[in-house]
Amino acid sequence: MPRLMSDDTMVQSSIGSNFQFSGTRTEHLGASEYTLVNIGVDVTGSTHPFKDGLRDCLKAAVTSCKKSPRADNLLIRVFLFSSSLHSGIEEVHGFKPLADIDPEAYPEFSPSGGTPLFDAAYSAVGATNAYAEQLYNDDFTCNGINFIITDGDDNSSTMSPASIKREVEKALNSEHIESIINVLVGINAAQCKTELQRFQTEAGFDKYIDAGDVTPQKLAKLADFVSQSISSQSQSLGTGGASQSISATI
Amino acid sequence: MEFSVDSHFVIGKNHLKQNKPCQDHALSKSFDKGFAAVVISDGCSSGGYTEIGSTIITCAALKAIGGVFKSNIDISRSVVPQHVHDAVMVLVEDAQTLLGRNYRDFLATCVYAIVNEDGGFIHMLGDGCAAIKYKNGDVSFIKTGWENNMPFYPIYYNEKKNIFMQDHEKIGGGIKALKVCEYLIDANGEANIEEDKFISINEAVNGYIISITKEQLREIEAICIFSDGLEDFRKLIGSGNADKLDPITDALIRQFSSFKNFEGEFVKRRVGRALSDLSKNQIDPYDDFSMAAIHVKQNN
Numbered sequence: 001m002p003r004l005m006s007d008d009t010m011v012q013s014s015i016g017s018n019f020q021f022s023g024t025r026t027e028h029l030g031a032s033e034y035t036l037v038n039i040g041v042d043v044t045g046s047t048h049p050f051k052d053g054l055r056d057c058l059k060a061a062v063t064s065c066k067k068s069p070r071a072d073n074l075l076i077r078v079f080l081f082s083s084s085l086h087s088g089i090e091e092v093h094g095f096k097p098l099a100d101i102d103p104e105a106y107p108e109f110s111p112s113g114g115t116p117l118f119d120a121a122y123s124a125v126g127a128t129n130a131y132a133e134q135l136y137n138d139d140f141t142c143n144g145i146n147f148i149i150t151d152g153d154d155n156s157s158t159m160s161p162a163s164i165k166r167e168v169e170k171a172l173n174s175e176h177i178e179s180i181i182n183v184l185v186g187i188n189a190a191q192c193k194t195e196l197q198r199f200q201t202e203a204g205f206d207k208y209i210d211a212g213d214v215t216p217q218k219l220a221k222l223a224d225f226v227s228q229s230i231s232s233q234s235q236s237l238g239t240g241g242a243s244q245s246i247s248a249t250i
Numbered sequence: 251m252e253f254s255v256d257s258h259f260v261i262g263k264n265h266l267k268q269n270k271p272c273q274d275h276a277l278s279k280s281f282d283k284g285f286a287a288v289v290i291s292d293g294c295s296s297g298g299y300t301e302i303g304s305t306i307i308t309c310a311a312l313k314a315i316g317g318v319f320k321s322n323i324d325i326s327r328s329v330v331p332q333h334v335h336d337a338v339m340v341l342v343e344d345a346q347t348l349l350g351r352n353y354r355d356f357l358a359t360c361v362y363a364i365v366n367e368d369g370g371f372i373h374m375l376g377d378g379c380a381a382i383k384y385k386n387g388d389v390s391f392i393k394t395g396w397e398n399n400m401p402f403y404p405i406y407y408n409e410k411k412n413i414f415m416q417d418h419e420k421i422g423g424g425i426k427a428l429k430v431c432e433y434l435i436d437a438n439g440e441a442n443i444e445e446d447k448f449i450s451i452n453e454a455v456n457g458y459i460i461s462i463t464k465e466q467l468r469e470i471e472a473i474c475i476f477s478d479g480l481e482d483f484r485k486l487i488g489s490g491n492a493d494k495l496d497p498i499t500d501a502l503i504r505q506f507s508s509f510k511n512f513e514g515e516f517v518k519r520r521v522g523r524a525l526s527d528l529s530k531n532q533i534d535p536y537d538d539f540s541m542a543a544i545h546v547k548q549n550n
Contacts, residue, residue, distance in 0.1 A: 026510070026511060027511040027513055028513060029513060029514065030513045030514020030515060031514055031515055032514075032515040032518040032519045032522060137510070138510040138511060138519075139509075139510045139519035139520055139522070139523040140519060141519075141522065141523075
């Protein structure tokens with residue numbers, strides 16, 4: 001699993017037998033509470049026409065988080081998914097404090113392959129659960145928010161919606177994580193809206209957001225939506241519940 | 251040798267019920283990698299707006315300790331605690347005058363610890379507790395308490411010392427004004443009293459000092475100071491009644507000093523988790539509770 005910005009402050013962990021993720025070693029974390037964020041971005045062949053816009057959207061979302069009053073309490077993991085990648089998932093970086101993330105260094109996207117959407121969702125929720133447990137064991141409090149951004153339905157996963165739902169329920173019933181929000185975002189995905197909505201329900205995701213067709217304005221709104229939702233969820237940390245103000249539309 | 255510091259304070263159940271603010275305060279500062287200080291202050295519930303006083307006292311203490319740091323005074327010298335005490339009083343009285351506050355707002359304790367690689371000390375002005383956690387797992391726990399629960403607050407020092415001393419002697423606290431108990435708790439939780447003594451009023455008004463030598467410091471993992479809120483954790487036993495816990499036998503000291511790591515807000519994290527775990531067993535702090543700690547990182 002190639003990874004940008006890897007260093008000895010990071011530790012690699014497993015989710016089940018097929019997936020891995022990395023996160024900052026807890027001895028390098030200074031705050032008392034964190035919001036864990038996953039942003040999974042579809043880089044399958046069909047995203048090729050708007051690959052640069054998608055990358056700019058990702059960069060803008062992460063950069064915007066740096067302006068959040070909760071910037072010091074966010075640990076963000078960014079990964080790409082496509083069947084052309086090893087294991088279908090490739091981390092751009094594992095869970096890291098914003099101060100250690102340089103969105104300008106994010107790689108150019110090279111879209112190709114099919115859509116391991118279920119695997120991506122499983123990786124996001126599973127990594128959140130596993131890392132939250134590590135944090136909990138070292139006295140940190142945390143909640144989480146996950147975004148899976150896709151332009152199509154699953155066609156090459158090893159995991160199922162049911163297995164994702166089990167991870168979601170694990171998070172909801174666990175004392176390791178205070179609350180979790182999972183958001184599926186469809187971009188340029190009008191033709192598979194029904195399938196994505198069904199997946200959202202079957203996997204136990206909180207929302208399906210149809211971002212509409214790709215335009216620079218829509219991508220800018222998507223970036224804004226992601227950063228606002230992260231900030232909102234982080235501000236709810238310590239209240240015992242999830243943020244109530246995640247917008248239902250973009 | 252390097253030090254990391256942190257502090258935290260939380261409101262007690264009694265003040266929550268009475269709709270009063272938290273009257274404890276705590277601060278910490280690493281002046282550089284080799285000089286660190288922590289301070290807590292516990293405002294008197296029957297005083298004035300002591301949440302103001304306790305906050306100003308912690309700020310004043312760190313400012314006064316900063317003066318010691320800048321002047322490169324050898325902190326193992328016996329005059330240093332009195333020097334800090336005097337400097338705190340000047341700052342507090344200046345703040346009192348500047349802000350036009352009544353002295354009753356400043357009825358608050360001041361417990362602080364200073365270390366550099368040559369050693370250090372803990373100075374308890376008023377009452378409070380301290381725990382020195384050694385690398386081998388032993389914990390030296392020291393608690394001080396005033397006769398009739400009437401602590402000598404630092405604000406008394408300049409103008410009201412004589413009145414306080416006379417009042418204390420009237421209630422029989424002259425020779426036995428301050429009780430100091432020191433325990434050694436081993437890694438298995440077995441506690442033995444190492445020292446149990448009384449300090450006379452004449453000495454006690456200058457505070458109780460626990461010296462830490464350079465040699466001792468090499469064996470220490472963390473130095474923790476607490477307000478006396480540590481001694482007012484209670485377990486709800488039904489029909490509104492609650493039993494008070496012993497910090498030693500009920501392992502509260504061990505719980506609050508079992509740090510998982512020492513980066514950033516390590517005291518806040520430990521206190522938060524310990525309170526959360528205790529609360530599951532219906533154990534809560536009834537008095538306000540403050541804690542601060544210095545972690546000693548040995549550079550071998």
